[in-house]
Amino acid sequence: MTSNTVSHTLSGKKLLGDPRHNKGTAFTHAEREKFGLLGLLPSRVETLAEQATRAYEQYISQADDLRKNLYLNDLFATNTTLFYHLVSSHLTEMLPVVYTPTIGDAVKQYSRSYVRPHGMIISLADQDRIDAIFANIPADELDIAVVTDGEGVLGIGDQGIGGLNIAIGKLMVYTLCGGLNPHRTLPVLLDAGTNNEELLADPLYLGLRRQRASGEEYLSFIDKFVTAFKKRFPRAFLHWEDFGRDNARTVLDRYRESHPSFNDDIQGTGAVALAAVLSGISKSQMPTAQHRFCIFGAGTAGCGIADQISKALAQSEGKDPAEIRRRFYLIDREGLLTSRSGNLMSFQAPYAVSAAELDNWNSKEPGKISLADVVRNARPTVLIGCSAQSGAFTDEILAEMVKNSKHPVIMPLSNPTSKAEATPERIFAATQGNALVATGSPFGSATWQGQTMPVAQCNNALVFPGIGLGMLISQAQQLTDNMLLAASSAVSRSSSEAPDSNRLLPGFDNILKISRTVALAVAETAMQEGAAQLKTDRELEAALTKHTWAPEYSNSY
Numbered sequence: 001m002t003s004n005t006v007s008h009t010l011s012g013k014k015l016l017g018d019p020r021h022n023k024g025t026a027f028t029h030a031e032r033e034k035f036g037l038l039g040l041l042p043s044r045v046e047t048l049a050e051q052a053t054r055a056y057e058q059y060i061s062q063a064d065d066l067r068k069n070l071y072l073n074d075l076f077a078t079n080t081t082l083f084y085h086l087v088s089s090h091l092t093e094m095l096p097v098v099y100t101p102t103i104g105d106a107v108k109q110y111s112r113s114y115v116r117p118h119g120m121i122i123s124l125a126d127q128d129r130i131d132a133i134f135a136n137i138p139a140d141e142l143d144i145a146v147v148t149d150g151e152g153v154l155g156i157g158d159q160g161i162g163g164l165n166i167a168i169g170k171l172m173v174y175t176l177c178g179g180l181n182p183h184r185t186l187p188v189l190l191d192a193g194t195n196n197e198e199l200l201a202d203p204l205y206l207g208l209r210r211q212r213a214s215g216e217e218y219l220s221f222i223d224k225f226v227t228a229f230k231k232r233f234p235r236a237f238l239h240w241e242d243f244g245r246d247n248a249r250t251v252l253d254r255y256r257e258s259h260p261s262f263n264d265d266i267q268g269t270g271a272v273a274l275a276a277v278l279s280g281i282s283k284s285q286m287p288t289a290q291h292r293f294c295i296f297g298a299g300t301a302g303c304g305i306a307d308q309i310s311k312a313l314a315q316s317e318g319k320d321p322a323e324i325r326r327r328f329y330l331i332d333r334e335g336l337l338t339s340r341s342g343n344l345m346s347f348q349a350p351y352a353v354s355a356a357e358l359d360n361w362n363s364k365e366p367g368k369i370s371l372a373d374v375v376r377n378a379r380p381t382v383l384i385g386c387s388a389q390s391g392a393f394t395d396e397i398l399a400e401m402v403k404n405s406k407h408p409v410i411m412p413l414s415n416p417t418s419k420a421e422a423t424p425e426r427i428f429a430a431t432q433g434n435a436l437v438a439t440g441s442p443f444g445s446a447t448w449q450g451q452t453m454p455v456a457q458c459n460n461a462l463v464f465p466g467i468g469l470g471m472l473i474s475q476a477q478q479l480t481d482n483m484l485l486a487a488s489s490a491v492s493r494s495s496s497e498a499p500d501s502n503r504l505l506p507g508f509d510n511i512l513k514i515s516r517t518v519a520l521a522v523a524e525t526a527m528q529e530g531a532a533q534l535k536t537d538r539e540l541e542a543a544l545t546k547h548t549w550a551p552e553y554s555n556s557y
Contacts (some may be wrong), residue, residue, distance in 0.1 A: 008021055010035070011035045011036040011037075012035070012036040012037065012040065013040065015035050015036075015037065016037070016040060016041075019076065019077055019078055019079055019080045020080055020183055022078065022079045022080075023079070023081070023553050024041070024046075024051060024078075024079055024082065025041055025042055025044065025045065025046040025051060026045065026046055026047065026048055026051060026553055027041065027045070028045055028555070029045065031555070048081070048082065048085055048551075048552070048553055049085075051079075051082050052082065052085050052086045052089060055075060055082060055086050056086060056089075056090065058071065059071055059072065059086070059094075065096075065097050065102040065105075066102060066105045066106065066109070068094075068097045068102070069097050069098065069102045069103065069105070069106045070106065070113060072086075072087065072094070072097065072098055073106070073168075074115070076172070077115075077116055077118060080182060080183075080551075081551045081552070081553060082551075083551075084175055084176065084182065084551035085551040085552075087172075087176055088176060088551060091176060091177075091508055091511070092507070092508055092509075095173070095176065095442075095461070095508065096442045098169060098172055098173070098176070099169045099170070099172065099173055099461070100154065100415050100416065100441065100459075101154075101415055101416030101417060101441055101442075103154075103165060103166065103169045104153070104154045104155070104156050104415070104416055106165050106169075107153055107154075107156070107159045107162040107163060107165045107166060108156065108159060108162060109162075110159070110161060110162030110164065110165055110206070111161065111162065111199075111202065111204050111205045111206040111207070112204055114206060118164075118168060118187070119164050119167060119168055119186070119187035119188065119189065120133065120186060120187065120188045120189070121161065121164060121188075121189045121191055122188065122189070122190055122191065122225060123191040123208050124191060124192050124193065124208060124210075124213055124217075124221055125208065127220075127221050127224050127225075128224070130224055130225055130228040130229075131228050131231070131232070133228075134228055134229070134232040134233075135232075137186065137232070137233075139232055139233060141183075141184060142184060142185070142186055142233050142236045143180065143181065143184040143185060143236060143237065143472055143547070144171070144174060144180065144184070144185045144186070144236060144237045144239060144468050144472070145185070145186040145187075145188050145229070145233070145236055145237070145238055145239065146166075146167040146170045146171050146174075146185070146186075146187050146188065146239045146241050147167065147188040147189075147190060147225075147238065147239065147240055147241065148163045148164070148166055148167050148188070148189060148190070148240070148241045148242045148243065149163065149189070149190045149191075149192050149242075149243055149244070149247070150162060150163020150164070150166070150189060150191075150194070150207075150242065151163075151192075151194075151212065151242070151243055151244030151247065152242045152243055152244040152245060152248065152265070152300075153166055153242045154166075154242070154415050154416065155388040155414055155415055155416060155419040157196070158194050158195050158196045158199075158212065158244070159194075159196065159199070160191070160193070160194030160196055160199050160205070160207040160208075161189055161191055161194075161205070161206050161207030161208075162199075162207075163189055163242055164187060164189035166241055166242050167187035167188060167189060167241060168187045170187070170239070170241055170264070170464075171185045171186075171187055173461045173464075173465060174464075174465050174468060175549065176511075177461045177462075177465040177508070177511045177512070177515055178465025178466060178468060178469050178512070178515040178519075179465075179469070179512050179515065179516075179547075179548045179549055179550070180465065180468065180469060180472075180547065180549060181547065181549035182549065190221065190222070190225060191207050191208045192208070192212055192213040192218055192221060193207075193208045193209075193210040193211055193212040193213055194207060194208075194211075194212055195211055195212045214246075218247065219250075219254075222251055222254075226238075226255050226258075226259065229259070230258070230259050235260075235475060236260075237260050237261070237262065237468050237471045237472060238255070238259055238260065238261035238262070239261070239262050239263075239264060239464070239468065240252060240261065240262065240263040240264070240265075241263075241264055241265065242265060243263070243265070243300075245299050245300055248263060248265060248266060248300040249263075249266060249300050249303075249345075249346070249347050251263070252266060252267075256478065256479065257478055259477075260471050260476060260477055260478060260479060261479070262464070262467060262468070262471075262479050263300075263304075264460055264464050265300055265301050265304070266300050266301065266303075266304035266307075267304060267308070267467075267479070267484055268460040268463055268464040268467070269301045269304055269305060269386075269413070269460055270301075270304040270305045270306075270307055270308030270309075270484070271308055271460075271463045271464075271467070271484050271487050271488045271491075272458055272459065272460050272462050272463045272488070272491065272505070273305040273308065273309070273384065273411065273413065273438075273458055274305070274308040274309050274312055274485075274488040275462070275463065275488040275489070275491035275492040275505060276409075276411060276438040276456065276458050276492075276504040276505050277293075277309055277382060277384075277409060277411075278312070278488065278489070278492040279436075279492050279495060279504040279505065280382065280407075280409035280436045280438075280504050281409070282492075283407060283436055283501075283502075283504075284381065284405060284406075284407045284408075284409065284436065285406065285407060286381065286405060286406075286407075288313065288316065288317065289317060290381070291327070291381045291382055291405075292327045292328075292329070292378060292379060292380045292381055292382070292404075293306070293309060293327060293328045293329065293380055293381075293382045293384070294328075294329045294330075294331070294371070294374050294375060294378065294380035294382065294383050294384070295328070295329070295330045295331070295384045295385075295386065296331045296371050296383070296384065296385045296386065296387045296389075296392060296393075296421065297331070297332075297385060297386030297387035297388070297389075297414070298330040298331060298332040298337055298348055298351070298386075299332075299386065300347070301386045301413075302330060302384070302386040302387075303330065303345075303347045303348055303351065305384060305386065306325075306328050306330060306351055307347075308484065308485075308488065309328075310324045310325050310328060311481055311485065312485050312488065315485065322350070325350055325351055328351050329351075329353060329374045329378050329380060330348065330351045331369075331370075331371055331374060331387075332348070334368065335368040335369045335370060336353060336369035336370075336373070336374055337351050337352045337353065338352055338353045338354075338355065338358060338369070339352045339353065339354050339355050340355055361373065361377040362376070362377060363377075371392065371393075371397060372394070372396065372397055372400075375397050375400045375401060375404070376400055379403075379404040380401070380404060380408075381401075381404050381405035381408055381409065382408070382409040382411075383397075383401055383408065383409070383410050383411065384411045384413060385411065385412040385413055385414055385420070385421030385422075385440075386413055386414060387414060387421060388414040388415075388419040389414070389419070389421060390414075390418060390419055390420060390421070391421070391422065392421040392422070393410070393412060393421040393422035393426075393427070395426065395429075395430045398410065398422065398426070398427055398430035398431055398435070399430050399431070401431065401435070402430075402431045402432065402434055402435075406434060407434050407435070407436050408431065408434070408435055408436070409435075409436045409438075409504070410422070410427050410431070410435045410436070410437050411437070411438045411439070411440075411458055411504075412427075412439055412440065413438075413439065413440035413458055414440055414441075415440050415441050416441055417441040417442075417443065419441075420439060420440065420441055420443075423443065423446075424437050424439060424443050424446035424453065424455045425446045425447065425448070427446075428446055428448035428453050429448060433448045433449065433451065433453065433502075435502070436502055436504055437453075437455050437456070437502060437504070438455070438456040438457065438458040438504040438505055439455055439456070439457055439458060440457070440458055440459075441457070442457050442459075443455050443457070453502055454501060454502060454503040455502075455503065456503045456504045456505035456506075456507075457505070458504075458505060459505075459508075461508075461511070462491050462505060462506070462508075462511070462514060463487050463488070463491050463518060465511075465515045465518075466487060466490070466491075466514065466515035466516070466517070466518025466519045466521075466522065467479065467483075467484070467487050467518060467519075467522055469515060469516075469518075469519035469522075469544070469547060470483070470487070470518065470519035470520065470521070470522025470523045470526070471522065471523075471526075472543070472547050473519060473520075473523050473534065473540050473543035473544050473546075473547060474522065474523035474526040474527065474531075474532035474533065474534055474540065474543075475532060475533030475534055475543075476523070476526040476531045476532050476533070477531060477533075478531055479522075480525075480526070480529060480531060482525050482529060483522045483525045483526055483529075483531075485525075486521040486522055486524070486525040487518045487521060487522050489521065490514075490517045490518045490520075490521040490522075491505065491506070491514065491518060492505075493517075494506050494510075494513075494514045494517055494518075516544065519544060520540060520544070523540050524537075524540070527540075
């Protein structure tokens with residue numbers, strides 16, 4: 001297991017101001033004398049657990065979740081070890097505050113709540129100085145970078161420089177749920193401007209004040225970043241996060257074969273959704289080949305989910321993916337994707353339904369095939385929402401789903417909770433408690449006719465920390481589709497719920513164990529495909545131990 005401390009030459013106030021090495025009141029009397037801390041701390045020496053008790057009392061005294069988020073981020077910037085010890089001890093309670101859904105509010109308030117720098121911001125104006133910017137980081141001290149341009153943040157869109165909070169929060173989850181060393185990670189914001197007029201008009205906005213770059217200007221900026229990153233950190237894992245609809249898939253496809261990289265909104269969302277669907281199919285009492293899929297929201301996330309499911313089913317059923325895709329119905333802003341639809345994105349085109357199939361459909365509004373039309377005519381057994389349209393799964397639609405399958409899989413995945421296509425309570429009421437449910441936001445358990453109905457959260461944190469860890473321990477140069485499928489299968493198998501439960505995914509009680517299982521599944525698949533640098537199980541286990549970090553103080557200065 002890696003140590004959370006290294007030798008240093010810091011002393012006095014500089015040591016107390018360094019979150020990596022600061023132990024606060026846990027510095028022993030000998031350490032206080034050695035590092036010039038006499039008179040700078042209360043006389044009592046506390047344990048990490050005692051510090052966490054006080055920190056928790058301070059946390060629960062905060063007025064609302066946004067203030068709790070700001071408090072935890074301040075603690076993170078003061079004492080990294082104490083932060084991770086505290087949040088790890090209250091993970092189920094604090095994860096929604098550290099990350100989704102509360103982080104959306106923190107992103108909006110980034111410029112107004114800014115106190116101290118954290119992470120790396122690379123502006124379009126500095127695109128020819130990226131090598132010099134990276135020179136500040138030792139080449140062998142970086143394992144994972146989470147990179148965003150802030151254009152497609154959660155369900156709130158273009159947030160410009162505020163997107164840096166997303167990258168920071170994502171890396172916190174890597175450590176909390178995957179055990180990765182936080183001192184070997186880097187949050188990066190690529191500031192290409194913003195099209196958010198409210199931000200541009202805000203005198204306190206800290207980002208580049210111009211319309212967002214696009215086309216060749218944008219791609220040239222990204223190219224320069226990746227070239228410099230690959231040169232400086234050839235083995236570091238590049239995690240793309242919250243890019244806009246028009247760029248997310250382009251950026252992923254442009255670099256995924258040339259550098260170990262991953263887009264969580266496309267591949268991570270797809271992988272965890274696939275894990276839930278595999279679990280749902282198993283619990284549905286219907287043969288896999290009889291399932292049909294409707295995805296409401298055909299952006300990068302929705303199509304990424306469709307890609308993952310169709311590839312997995314093609315593999316398990318021994319069929320061509322094109323044949324499997326004919327069981328998919330994806331709905332965009334203009335209705336069902338069909339061969340008659342105009343301006344389809346390249347990643348949407350494979351899911352366009354043929355005109356011939358639609359000839360016998362009965363649609364309420366000619367020219368636009370709605371969600372209700374699809375549910376009534378295509379008879380899907382799995383309904384997934386990625387639309388950010390609150391209430392889109394109406395009682396009528398939900399009741400219709402039960403006619404298609406005794407136990408339909410219903411997954412309203414949009415974040416935050418206010419954007420969910422349906423609440424678990426409504427789903428169970430409309431389906432007479434028969435639906436198999438997973439949500440994107442944390443709803444907790446629901447009640448139906450006096451029964452407590454467990455609700456799984458289809459949270460990417462179940463899968464992406466393990467994927468990143470698997471890439472690190474295998475030293476694979478590319479994250480392949482089969483490695484993603486292995487991650488989904490590992491999460492699906494990790495559910496400890498009874499076979500007859502409505503819950504589709506495991507909770508977070510054993511998340512470090514789940515991430516370890518995912519990591520080994522990814523790494524072993526990389527070995528089988530010849531993509532891994534490490535070749536034996538013993539080497540993988542040793543690498544896994546090396547990359548595992550725990551929030552503990554050390555006296556070995």
